[in-house]
Amino acid sequence: xxxxxxxxxxxxxxxxxxxxxxxxxxxxxxxxxxxxxxxxxxxxxxxxxxx
Numbered sequence: 001x002x003x004x005x006x007x008x009x010x011x012x013x014x015x016x017x018x019x020x021x022x023x024x025x026x027x028x029x030x031x032x033x034x035x036x037x038x039x040x041x042x043x044x045x046x047x048x049x050x051x
Contacts (some may be wrong), residue, residue, distance in 0.1 A: 001019070001024060001025045009025075009039060016032055016035050020032050
């Protein structure tokens with residue numbers, strides 16, 4: 001994935017499964033599931049602007 005996509009996922013702005021459907025995230029479904037488990041919704045940021 002690109003740095004902008006990674007930033008939006010890590011800040012809790014975007015859902016990894018939705019980005020996977022839009023082909024912004026590539027890889028195995030097992031890796032996507034692991035990413036979703038690592039990024040909890042409670043980590044959402046208030047930052048409104050990113051790359």
